[in-house]
Amino acid sequence: MSTLDSQTAASWVDNHGECLYRYALVRVRRPEIAEDLVQETFLAAVRGYEKFGGRSSERSWLVGILKNKIVDYFRKLGRETSFTDMEFLSDEFSEKFVSVGFWNHDFGPHEWKPEPDEVMHRAEFWQVMRDCLSKLPEKIRAVFTMREMDGVPSKEVCAILSISDSNLWVMLHRARMALRECLEMHWFDTPTGGTA
Amino acid sequence: MPDEPYNPSPIGNPSVLARRNWWQTMLVKFIGKHTPKCREMVQILSQSMDKPMPLTMRIKKRLHFLICCWCERYEEQLQYMRHTARQFPEHADQASDVPFSVEARERIKRKLAESAR
Numbered sequence: 001m002s003t004l005d006s007q008t009a010a011s012w013v014d015n016h017g018e019c020l021y022r023y024a025l026v027r028v029r030r031p032e033i034a035e036d037l038v039q040e041t042f043l044a045a046v047r048g049y050e051k052f053g054g055r056s057s058e059r060s061w062l063v064g065i066l067k068n069k070i071v072d073y074f075r076k077l078g079r080e081t082s083f084t085d086m087e088f089l090s091d092e093f094s095e096k097f098v099s100v101g102f103w104n105h106d107f108g109p110h111e112w113k114p115e116p117d118e119v120m121h122r123a124e125f126w127q128v129m130r131d132c133l134s135k136l137p138e139k140i141r142a143v144f145t146m147r148e149m150d151g152v153p154s155k156e157v158c159a160i161l162s163i164s165d166s167n168l169w170v171m172l173h174r175a176r177m178a179l180r181e182c183l184e185m186h187w188f189d190t191p192t193g194g195t196a
Numbered sequence: 197m198p199d200e201p202y203n204p205s206p207i208g209n210p211s212v213l214a215r216r217n218w219w220q221t222m223l224v225k226f227i228g229k230h231t232p233k234c235r236e237m238v239q240i241l242s243q244s245m246d247k248p249m250p251l252t253m254r255i256k257k258r259l260h261f262l263i264c265c266w267c268e269r270y271e272e273q274l275q276y277m278r279h280t281a282r283q284f285p286e287h288a289d290q291a292s293d294v295p296f297s298v299e300a301r302e303r304i305k306r307k308l309a310e311s312a313r
Contacts (some may be wrong), residue, residue, distance in 0.1 A: 010305045010308065010309075013308070014301070017296050019288050019289040021286045021294075021300070022289055022291060022292040022294060022296070023285050023288035025294060026284075026291065026292070027277070029220060035296075035300045038296075038304065039300075039304045040307055041306060042304055042307075043272060043307060043308065046308060059286075063285045066230070067285075067304075074203075097234060100233065101233025101235040101236060102228070102233055102234045102264070103234045103266040103267070104210065105266070108269075109266050109269040111258070112276060116276055120287065123287075123290040123291075124203075125280075126290045126291035127291055129281075129284065130292055131289040145281075148277065149285065154246040163215075167238075168246075168283070169242070169243050169246065172245070173239050173242040176242050176245075180239065180276060180277065183277070
């Protein structure tokens with residue numbers, strides 16, 4: 001790397017380090033692991049800089065590398081531990097439905113007023129999203145974020161985490177149910193969220 | 197009322213079909229009996245985010261939505277969550293106030309400089 005490249009790489013840390021770190025932290029929760037993932041991302045970026053043709057922004061390119069590093073981390077974790085969180089799969093949402101299986105109308109989904117494009121520019125929304133994600137058990141969160149944030153195809157998620165299709169679907173269903181509930185309670189049903 | 201458990205549509209509910217008259221009540225009960233119950237429908241809706249739904253189920257879903265605005269909202273909200281979650285990486289710095297420590301920054305910069313040698 002030339003002197004200029006060293007400076008460029010150092011400027012990445014200043015310009016994008018914070019964002020990458022916070023993104024990683026939402027995914028893995030442990031600060032030391034998030035820091036390691038960010039470090040690996042920058043090292044990989046330096047090695048692969050020639051391949052970066054400027055087709056996307058630097059930030060998007062670095063986030064792309066970080067996503068792969070996070071997937072690698074979960075792949076390793078999936079080999080070491082069982083990724084099926086059976087405890088979370090217990091039916092904790094049963095009060096949402098009456099005994100014959102229809103919504104209990106007092107607890108059914110409310111209307112979400114603001115359009116997604118409106119909420120996306122509000123820092124408070126992302127803070128609520130982060131808090132809601134952090135309430136999910138680690139394995140469920142990993143499955144959900146991989147599938148929904150990173151758009152990893154479901155077959156690939158199963159392969160990465162060594163889980164069956166049906167376990168994946170149940171885990172995703174529970175994650176969506178819990179996240180929906182949490183966003184509704186802490187954002188859409190509040191004056192801040194509902195009046196955007 | 198003996199048939200009450202099969203009625204998914206309370207009076208005053210905002211679904212397209214509700215118990216507004218005798219015909220609608222019959223229709224609501226018929227659709228309620230021949231389409232998946234909401235508990236099952238939300239699982240099917242979630243699964244359809246990852247795997248295409250067969251045509252017959254798509255038809256049942258449309259019918260079910262006529263009598264159940266809650267399941268319809270649920271599906272819209274799944275899409276809403278996916279749409280926003282995909283934007284999360286771009287907004288990660290707004291999502292948290294946990295600082296990226298100066299020590300970690302400096303350590304990474306040192307590593308980058310070392311790797312350049």
